[in-house]
Amino acid sequence: MFDTGNCSVVPSSTPTDAGVAGAGVLLSFIITNCLSLFLSAIIILLGLRKSTSAPIFRKLLLSFSDQQIITGIGIQSVGLAKMKTMVPYHFFIIWLLSLLSTATNLSTLIALVNDFKRDWVLRWLRQFLMFINLVLQIVSSIFVLQSVMKNLEPRLPIGCVWEVSSRGKASNAALSLVGTIAVIAGNVIVFSFSTWYLHNRQNPKWLKTVQVVGLVTLIAMGIGATVRVVLVSQAFGHPPESVRLVGTGEKDWSFGQLLPLLLLSLPLINTVEIIRGETKTPPSAVDDDTTPLFDGELGPQKPTEYQPNPMWGSRNNLVGK
Numbered sequence: 001m002f003d004t005g006n007c008s009v010v011p012s013s014t015p016t017d018a019g020v021a022g023a024g025v026l027l028s029f030i031i032t033n034c035l036s037l038f039l040s041a042i043i044i045l046l047g048l049r050k051s052t053s054a055p056i057f058r059k060l061l062l063s064f065s066d067q068q069i070i071t072g073i074g075i076q077s078v079g080l081a082k083m084k085t086m087v088p089y090h091f092f093i094i095w096l097l098s099l100l101s102t103a104t105n106l107s108t109l110i111a112l113v114n115d116f117k118r119d120w121v122l123r124w125l126r127q128f129l130m131f132i133n134l135v136l137q138i139v140s141s142i143f144v145l146q147s148v149m150k151n152l153e154p155r156l157p158i159g160c161v162w163e164v165s166s167r168g169k170a171s172n173a174a175l176s177l178v179g180t181i182a183v184i185a186g187n188v189i190v191f192s193f194s195t196w197y198l199h200n201r202q203n204p205k206w207l208k209t210v211q212v213v214g215l216v217t218l219i220a221m222g223i224g225a226t227v228r229v230v231l232v233s234q235a236f237g238h239p240p241e242s243v244r245l246v247g248t249g250e251k252d253w254s255f256g257q258l259l260p261l262l263l264l265s266l267p268l269i270n271t272v273e274i275i276r277g278e279t280k281t282p283p284s285a286v287d288d289d290t291t292p293l294f295d296g297e298l299g300p301q302k303p304t305e306y307q308p309n310p311m312w313g314s315r316n317n318l319v320g321k
Contacts, residue, residue, distance in 0.1 A: 007160035010153050014087050016234065016249035020075060021093045023235035023250065024257025030229075031264060032068045033100040033222045036061060037215070040107040044211050047111075056271055058112060063267030065108035069129050071260070072101025076136040080143075083159035088147045089243045091158040093233060095140050099225040102133060102187070103218045109194055110211045116198060120309040123198060134191045138184060145180040154242045 019025070039061040046054050079086060079094040109116070109126065116123040146152075146161040153160075153167065197210075231237040234250040 007156055007163045011155045013244045013246045014089065014155050016245050016247050017086070017090050018249045018252070018254075018257065020078060020086075020097075021090055021233055021235065021250045022257045023253065024260050025075075026093075026097070026229060026233060026235055028260035028264060029068070029071070029097045029100045030226050031261075032064050033104050033226070036064045036068065036104040037107050037219055037222055039064070040111040041215060041219075043111040044215055047211075048208060056275065058115065059274060060267055060271050061108055062112060062115075063270060064264075065104055067263065067267065068101050068104040069133060072098050072105075073129070073132055073136060076133075076140055080136070080139060083143070084157050086158055087156065087243065088144075088152055088154055088158050089232070089239060089245075091140070091147075092144060093229055095137075095144050096225045096229040098133070098137050098140060099183070100222060100229075102137065102190075103222040103225070105130065105133065106190065106194060107215060107218045109198065110214045113197060117201075118307050120307050123307075124309065127195065127198060130191060130194060134187055137187050141180055141184045141187070145177065145184070148177055148180060154240060155244065 039057050043054050076098050151167040
């Protein structure tokens with residue numbers, strides 16, 4: 001039996017957890033990431049050529065990104081909430097899925113940055129979600145790093161990393177240690193740059209280069225996380241034998257596994273409604289266009305790409321009233 005409260009007793013096996021490592025859950029993250037990176041690449045390419053604003057692609061990308069970052073925050077919250085019962089194997093899968101969520105969010109940011117700049121509500125909502133995701137990723141990374149450093153028994157809960165003594169170094173400890181530290185440092189650096197990028201009032205010419213380099217980096221990050229999660233998951237690959245998973249629940253399909261995939265159809269349905277004219281949205285402009293996202297949104301002042309937060313940074317701010 002699996003002991004959920006005693007870190008001194010190593011269970012003989014590990015129960016499956018389809019809620020975080022099931023086939024449907026993994027596919028929903030992977031498919032959303034692939035579609036978002038593809039749409040971001042198209043939008044950035046069209047922006048470089050200045051051929052079209054791609055309003056449908058922009059709307060579809062924003063929908064996929066919103067769905068992915070919310071589910072990414074949710075699954076990380078579940079992992080941390082279940083730290084006293086969840087083994088490192090499942091926690092590591094959640095950590096990989098969080099990387100897919102981050103790649104999706106950042107690719108959307110570099111592709112639609114001017115759309116966010118034109119509306120302060122969208123801009124600060126994106127900033128808030130990025131911050132929550134960063135905090136959760138750092139905390140999760142610390143648990144993963146600690147489990148690697150102590151070579152935690154794979155059938156003990158991840159929360160036991162603070163209670164058990166080290167078992168010595170694993171064979172791949174050095175590589176895992178460097179990779180985990182690099183991810184933590186990279187998350188902090190990328191968040192800092194993304195914050196500046198999101199709130200910067202100017203659009204220097206070299207930002208186009210940043211878009212291309214950033215997209216290539218995020219594609220590599222998405223591919224790496226996808227390959228890793230496919231290889232180690234029971235749903236598609238072979239989990240470590242030391243975990244000793246009981247049953248095949250993560251391979252089995254049920255409504256709970258179909259639901260994340262069914263939800264992927266919502267952005268598509270919304271896009272069809274836009275195309276058919278049942279939902280009216282203002283057209284998006286290309287990245288170097290100075291047209292506001294919404295007509296009259298900036299009031300009588302001269303139109304600009306950057307809409308200040310009315311709480312501060314504006315001559316007619318709410319605080320001044």
